[in-house]
Amino acid sequence: MSEVLLEVQNLKTYFTITKGKVKAVDGVSFTLNKGESIGLVGESGCGKTTTALSVIRLLPKEGNVEGGKIIFEGNDITNLEEEKLSDFRWKEVSMIFQGAMNALNPVKRVCDQIAEPILLHEKISKTEAMKRVKELFELVELDTNLMYSYPHEFSGGMRQRAIIAMALACNPKLIIGDEPTTALDVMVQAQILDLINDLRKKLNMSMIMITHDLSIITETCDKVAIMYAGKIVELGETEEVVTNSLHPYTKMLISAFPNIYGERKMVDSIPGDPPDLYNPPEGCRFAQRCHMVNSKVCIPEESPPLIDYTGEGHFVACHLWRNSNV
């Protein structure tokens, strides 16, 4: 089988706020092979961005990894010191941030911003770096004459291409896309997704794609992890999870996301709100919103573990499936 690139083991990332701790990520585990892509899906506030920031070790100062491990290419990077982090970032893992339309500095030329990480991580001259920038522009199908422009001279789609070029600049082994297309209109969104997909395959890079739109995942990801309130509730091959979804939350997500055959409903049409992560309920965090809750099997004080239901890598964390399996 293929090599493991990233292993996230029981990751717990908490934010310390004045009144206590926000358990934004609370026991998340998944593995990602080289060249593989995984999607993180879930409602707003379920901890997707926090998971990604933990991986690239770029949490805001109130955020801390308080448990678990992040293993990248066999090395535990959970406590990597600042010095080594500078070498790790962008060279090994690059990230396209949420709302990335502003990821370009308005007072710097686009080419300089793309060349910046190259010059930082590799011992090459400015001219060589610029040559690379030119190649990157070609790769993302941008007009190379625009290299020396400033970001405001680019349209939204062009800027996003430039940002992708920037993310690819140092040939990272992993790219994280945090809702890389939400700011774009549907047509451009499709183009950008295709571009990311093609390039990723061409360059054999792994990817973590964050979104609340399941349809994006089905187009771009080999695997998918459904997150709910800081935990993964279902994990498996995209195809398998979408067609044979097990967790009631996943089912609701699938029936809620816009479908060309069915009636158009949105993700947030799932009734109720996710729990407050400052003081999450004991046991199953989805129980209050779950229409399949069964008082006989859904033990209130016990959190359902993530178990391989099929024995072939389709994981689910739900009392219902856990008990019907044994």
Add this chain to the structure above:
Amino acid sequence: MSIRFILNRLFYTFIMFIFVVTLNFALFRLMPGDPLTMVSKEVASSPEGRATLEHLYGLDKPMFQQYIDYLKSMTTFDFGISFHYKQPVINILGDKIKNSLILGIAAVPLGIAIGIIGGIIASSRHGKKTDVIITTSSMIIYAIPTFWFAMILLMIFGVKLGWVPINSMVTPGANFLNNMEYIKDLLHHLIVPVISYSVAIFGSYLLIMRGAMIDVFTEDYVLTARAKGLKEKQVIMRHVVPNALLPISTTVIYSLAIIFTGAFSIEVLFSWPGMGKLMVESVNRRDYPIMQASNYLIAVAVILANFIMDVVYGYLDPRIRIG
């Protein structure tokens, strides 16, 4: 930057200039107080004497003619004769401007630099002890009236310790053997005024810079810069500072452009013979030609500063450059 942009700015600058000159012309004719009595009480008390004076200063001509004459003299820097000094205004001003420049060029850039650097340091330690100390102390200093602070300095270093002279630019009546001696004496006199002046102004720059930096720190491109693996120092110097300088640059250019107009309280307090002191004195003496000329020069300075500000800002911010 396009020529069109500059021409456009120049046009507005010109309009503003005409407006200000007209206002300056009207203002001094509407002001209370009788300027002729200030020239000479005796002469102005008799009707014939008044008429002579009015003729001498051109006040007997029709308003419009006066306006045209005024425009002409303003553009040729012919500001007439000072009532008080009985000398051409331009000669007096030239000297005072030079003195204000000496003080301002030593103090203003210093104050600005302290403010900007302090703002960078405070903001990069946002919320930490260093930030709290820097910000509160500069706010307190900023809130203290300039003359009060200057007076304290003067009292300690001038009166109590006797380290520095307490007033004027050079030791009065001193004969300097050579330029070096003169410069040494001048520098000695400069110390406390420069400190007071820069302390008086640095606080506002510090607070503006700090605020601008804190805003920029939350931008996505800063997060991206960190993700690229840049060290925090590089992130600050390459990405945060250039963007935070944009809002403050206009204030800086403006302050630099109007240095020659002097600083009122500092100059008065230290008997520094500059424009600020001259203006205060001229108001008391009703020395209209001087008041009018200084007003005019300040207005022109402000207008020019605005023009430079627009052009430089356009250069700094690429988003405006094409405009």
